[in-house]
Amino acid sequence: MKFVDEYRDSALARDLARAILAEARPDRDYRLMEFCGGHTHAIFRYGVQDLMPENLRFVHGPGCPVCVLPMARIDQAIAMASQHGVTLCTYGDLMRVPASERQSLLKAKAAGADIRMVYSTQDALAIARAATQQQPAQQVVFFAIGFETTTPPTAVALKTARAEGLRNFSVFCNHVLTPPALRAILSDSADEVARIDGILGPSHVSTIIGSAAYEFVARDHGLPLVIAGFEPLDVMQSALMLVRQINQGRRDLQNQYSRAVSPEGNTKAQALMRDTLVPRERFEWRGLGWLPESALKIADAYADWDAEQRFPVAVTPGREHEGCECPKVLRGLMEPTDCKLFGRVCSPENPLGACMVSSEGACAAYWLHGRSRIPQRTASASAT
């Protein structure tokens, strides 16, 4: 497949691995945080960590929108479906995420709620259009989630609904912004901050907001950041670029993923987002708490299509599973295998936290691809 296979070439991977080994100084550690869950997934799926020198470690960040969505928002969506009888449409990623009282969208659906999986906001609009013909009273709510990558399609849906005067469609907006989350992690209180030497910056988020959106990392936090593509060779090349910067004491913003990312990003998509969505004063992130200006809500001009206003529900704040260490995992403070529940009671078949549900969550990645390597890692860790 063009623009994919070239970046999975194993001979080139070995060359890059050798280059990293040659450049990484044996007398220091390199802790590189990958912000995106897509990177976490690629690192595990292709065994990139195994090709790295011992003293270079990938630290997994919070960059999976499913993993950072607090339980209360899923509770709210389920309540919309059950209390108001709306048809709830959402992306498949959300279906199995644990909600309060051992609920999930999938279980609510099995219990009779009208919850449907869609691939695109276009599908959700089509369901609403069809409903206006068959059951005009039926309301369709699109449960929108995702970082800046997934936000523009929601903006298009809002525009389309307004243009068509589609009154039985609305959006439950849960879109969150990556720069405030990265800022929060990098300015965590001193005793809690994960030691990070460099950052692999978001790939597809950056196609929309542009690489320049991450200039603050070098400027305010003194850390090098490389916008990195999702394929294994992209990750390796980016790691090499970070190692070089660290060795030279540089702290620059570099763009490895220039085939898809420009400094200014997709300005058309940005304009659509600005027209339909505005920043929320604050929003709760699982693992990071309440962060100011870190999420979007529907603009006043589109209030008629705002499910939160149209279908208010009261939910008691959901309580996460007591032993779940997702918050620490998401901030790079703990490895999934350090969680007492990992693999014992928590697995992808029976996930207790969101990090185990999403294939981009660190816990699921460890479980699916990293199990064979875990004893080794523990052994080497205890030996030092």
Add this chain to the structure above:
Amino acid sequence: MCLAIPAQVLSIDSATDQACVSLDGVRKEISLALVDGVEVGDYVLVHVGYALNRISPEEAEETLRLMRALGALDADAAQGASQSAPDQQPQPTQAGAAE
């Protein structure tokens, strides 16, 4: 969740702003609402049914060229170092890294 996949544009319906793309051989209808000026034959990144951006073939080629250069250069340098090769060996690495 943020995964986007490269696909080649096979045809465009400008009336609906939709395109038919080939995703590794599979045909799919996607929306072009987020990108202007897409032409048949272009590669776009597809995410949840939308083209997010065009992929630049020139930049893609340049990235691969850099990767090969990095890999080859450092493999040489590593080998050269162990054999105490001539002084000029590591220099390109230095120059490349200092850009």
